[in-house]
Amino acid sequence: MKNNINLVKGTHDIYGAEMEKFEFIIESFYSVCKKFNFQSIQTPIIEQQELFSRAVGEQTDIVSKEMYSFLDKGEINICLRPEATSGLARFAASNYQSGLMKLVTHGPMFRRERPQKGRYRQFHQINIETIGEKSPYIDFEPILIAKLLLDKLGVSKNKYKLLINSLGSKDDQLSYSILLKKYLSDFKNQLSETSISRLDKNPLRILDSKDPEDTEILKNAPKIGEHLSNESKNYFDQVKKLLNSNEIEFYEEPKLVRGLDYYSHTTFEYQTIEHKRQNAILAGGRYDKLISMISSRDIPGIGWAAGVERLMDLITIEDEKSKSKNKILFAVQDETYLNNNRILKQIYNFKYNHEVRVNKNIKKLFSYADKNNFSFILLIGEEEINSNKIILKDLKNKSQQTFEISKFELKNEIR
RNA sequence: GCGGGUGUAGCUCAGUUGGUUAGAGCGCCGGUUUGUGGUACCGGAGGUCGGGGGUUCAAGUCCCCUUACUCGCCCCA
Numbered sequence: 001m002k003n004n005i006n007l008v009k010g011t012h013d014i015y016g017a018e019m020e021k022f023e024f025i026i027e028s029f030y031s032v033c034k035k036f037n038f039q040s041i042q043t044p045i046i047e048q049q050e051l052f053s054r055a056v057g058e059q060t061d062i063v064s065k066e067m068y069s070f071l072d073k074g075e076i077n078i079c080l081r082p083e084a085t086s087g088l089a090r091f092a093a094s095n096y097q098s099g100l101m102k103l104v105t106h107g108p109m110f111r112r113e114r115p116q117k118g119r120y121r122q123f124h125q126i127n128i129e130t131i132g133e134k135s136p137y138i139d140f141e142p143i144l145i146a147k148l149l150l151d152k153l154g155v156s157k158n159k160y161k162l163l164i165n166s167l168g169s170k171d172d173q174l175s176y177s178i179l180l181k182k183y184l185s186d187f188k189n190q191l192s193e194t195s196i197s198r199l200d201k202n203p204l205r206i207l208d209s210k211d212p213e214d215t216e217i218l219k220n221a222p223k224i225g226e227h228l229s230n231e232s233k234n235y236f237d238q239v240k241k242l243l244n245s246n247e248i249e250f251y252e253e254p255k256l257v258r259g260l261d262y263y264s265h266t267t268f269e270y271q272t273i274e275h276k277r278q279n280a281i282l283a284g285g286r287y288d289k290l291i292s293m294i295s296s297r298d299i300p301g302i303g304w305a306a307g308v309e310r311l312m313d314l315i316t317i318e319d320e321k322s323k324s325k326n327k328i329l330f331a332v333q334d335e336t337y338l339n340n341n342r343i344l345k346q347i348y349n350f351k352y353n354h355e356v357r358v359n360k361n362i363k364k365l366f367s368y369a370d371k372n373n374f375s376f377i378l379l380i381g382e383e384e385i386n387s388n389k390i391i392l393k394d395l396k397n398k399s400q401q402t403f404e405i406s407k408f409e410l411k412n413e414i415r
Numbered sequence: 416g417c418g419g420g421u422g423u424a425g426c427u428c429a430g431u432u433g434g435u436u437a438g439a440g441c442g443c444c445g446g447u448u449u450g451u452g453g454u455a456c457c458g459g460a461g462g463u464c465g466g467g468g469g470u471u472c473a474a475g476u477c478c479c480c481u482u483a484c485u486c487g488c489c490c491c492a
Contacts, residue, residue, distance in 0.1 A: 006483070061490050065416090083492085109492080114416085116486060125492060194489080210489085258491095269492095280492055307492030333450085362450040370452040381450065395452070 010113070010121025021312045022124070026106055028152045029126045029306075032145055038102040038128060043087040045108065049077035054294050055086035057261030059201045066111040080110035083260070084127040085287070085303055086294070092131045093295035100138075101131040106308070118278030118310050128284075129303030131291075136238035139266045139286060139302055140246075146270055146282050146304060147248055153315050160281065160314075162249065164268040165256035166236035167204070168228040170289055173264065176227045177203045187217045207255040223254045232265065239266055258283065262290040266302065272314055281314065282306035328354040328414075329374040331365040333381040343378065343390060346410045352376075369395060376414060380405070 007013070014022050030040060049069050056063050062082050069079035081087055088103055095101075106126040115121060128145060130138050143162070150160065167173055181203045184191065188199070192211040199206070207218060228236070243250055250268075258267050267285030284304025292298040330347050332338060335358050347354050355374075359365050362381055369377045379391040390408050393400040401413070 009483085066490080111491075113490070114488090115484095116488095119491070123492070208490090260491095277487075278491075283492065305492055310492060363452080366450095366452040368452090377452090379451085383450070391451090393451080398452085400451085 008121070010115035012120060012122075017317065018312065021315060021317050022308060024317055025153060025308055025311050025315070026126065029106065029149055030104065032149050032152060033104045033128055036102070036141065036145060038104040041088070041091065041103050041105050042107065043084070043091055043105065045081055045110075046078050047081055047087055047090070049079045051086050051090055051294060052079065052082060055089060055262055055290055056083065057202075059198075060261060062111060062260070066113055068110050068112055082111045083109055084125055084305060085129060085260075085262075085284075085290070088127065088129050088303070089131075089287070089290050089301065090294060092129075092299060092301065093291050093297050096132055096297070096299055098132070100133055101129075103127075103129045103131070116278070118275065118307070118313060120309060124308035125305040126308060127303060127305045129301055131299060131301035131303075134286070134288060134300040134302075136235060136242055139239045140242040142284065142302060142304055143243065143268055144246065144248065146306070149306075150270065150282075153311065155311075155314050157249075159274055160270050160272050161251060162268060162270050163253040163256050164240070164243075164250050164266065165224070165253050166228060166232060166239075166266055167224060167257060167264050167285075168232040170264055172224075172228050172232050173204060176222070176224050179222045179227060180204070180206070183221050184217070190217060202261070204257045207257050218255070225252070225254050235265060258285060262287040262293065264288050268304070270306075272310070274314060278310065280307075281310045326352045326375045327373065328352050328376045328378060329365070329369040329372075330354055330356045330378045331369070331380075332356075332358055333360055333362065333365075334358065334385075337380050337385050341380075343380070343405065343408065343410070346408075347378065350410050350414075352414070378410075 034040075049067065052067065053063050058064065067079045067082055069077055072078045084105055084107065088105065092101055092103075104127065107124065108122050109125050110122055112121055113119060128142050130142060143164075147162075168176070181199060184195075184199060184203065184206065188196065190213055191199070191206075192209060192214050195206045195209050195211065195214050204224075206214065207221075207224075209215065209218070225233075225236075240250070240252075253269075256267050256269060257263075258269075263285040265286040265288065267283075269280050269283040271279045272281050273279070282304055283306075284302070286300070286302040288300040289298075290301060328347060328350070330343065338344060338356070338358075344356070347356075352375075355372075357365060357368060359368070362379075365379065366377065375395055377391075377393045377395060379393065380389075381391075384390055384402075384405070388405050389402050390405045391400060391402050392408075392413055403413075
């Protein structure tokens with residue numbers, strides 16, 4: 001006996017009720033976004049590794065330790081995409097012309113982490129990006145769309161909250177980093193190891209630390225909101241005004257910096273309060289310098305990604321939907337009855353789903369239809385084939401009729 | 416990379432202080448007078464008890480190692 005082949009660690013099959021949720025999320029996402037004139041796009045799952053080391057950032061966890069990468073035929077460093085925005089930015093860098101490029105996509109992403117609840121090595125994201133222009137409304141729109149999507153998915157308002165922050169321009173970040181570094185250097189021997197290593201490379205990320213001692217120290221640290229340029233501050237105020245006037249409730253979180261280096265100005269995150277861990281269900285922000293980091297063009301953009309598996313955990317779907325679907329079982333007692341069978345063509349052209357089943361035992365055919373929630377059974381058995389008859393039985397009200405095969409029209413009998 | 420939990424039939428799990436041929440439910444196959452359904456009853460197939468080593472007269476059960484899954488740390492959607 002051979003051993004079974006297991007799933008690769010951190011991957012999973014999506015099937016049955018789970019798959020219905022998955023499709024429901026993807027379909028809802030596209031239907032909401034298309035009303036805002038977004039265009040769908042699919043970019044490759046494999047990209048040059050350099051795309052992510054430049055866009056996401058060399059020192060981020062994602063790039064430095066979580067990427068699946070390999071040398072393709074000893075020539076180019078290829079990797080499985082750990083996120084989608086970089087690929088879309090690459091696309092925009094060479095295809096953007098003018099005005100707004102509004103893109104939506106979905107697909108698998110790959111990060112080599114230790115799997116746990118709500119975190120997989122292959123997981124799925126839905127992504128929305130608005131590229132080309134910068135204005136408070138353009139920031140507001142995707143945040144609104146996120147809320148509309150959560151509504152459509154039936155995630156109730158008391159299950160999540162929206163956090164927002166502004167990181168200001170890259171210049172703001174630079175001057176704030178100096179302030180923060182100065183403040184933190186007084187506590188250098190109390191900070192956690194990772195925070196110390198970030199002190200020089202990326203001090204902003206220290207704000208994200210969950211180490212209790214770090215958080216204590218950070219309580220009195222300078223706040224980024226208080227050190228933005230007037231221009232950045234005004235911009236952020238206008239975004240908040242739009243949210244307020246459209247009744248989108250949010251909390252300002254000055255420590256929301258995100259783990260990818262490309263963000264600037266508005267950042268946001270929808271968090272579920274159902275789970276304590278892996279609670280970020282949808283997150284994103286503005287990335288004005290991203291495209292200039294990977295190309296010779298300088299185009300602003302904003303977008304977000306949501307984890308499909310994390311959304312699946314939050315929603316419920318009635319499985320009656322699939323059960324109440326009308327299905328026909330075409331049952332025959334012998335495989336040869338299917339030769340030159342005019343019913344076969346009728347049934348696969350008919351509006352209902354169907355299945356063909358062969359079994360000598362009539363009882364088995366009925367029992368199969370019953371267990372699999374068929375609503376009708378079309379039966380040609382030994383008696384029928386000998387007398388050129390066919391039986392149609394409505395399995396719900398148990399009524400049954402016999403017809404001449406040559407005259408039987410499915411569409412006249414089931415409407 | 417570091418911790419905790421779990422691993423017994425296709426699936427979900429029992430298996431008592433170590434004690435004879437390892438169990439249940441569901442599913443599958445067959446039967447209950449030969450061609451009509453989720454029920455009931457009867458029967459059947461299916462297990463190297465994750466793998467390796469050790470303790471013991473005796474190990475699914477205790478100990479060690481290993482592996483897979485899972486939950487958490489870190490980080491993220």
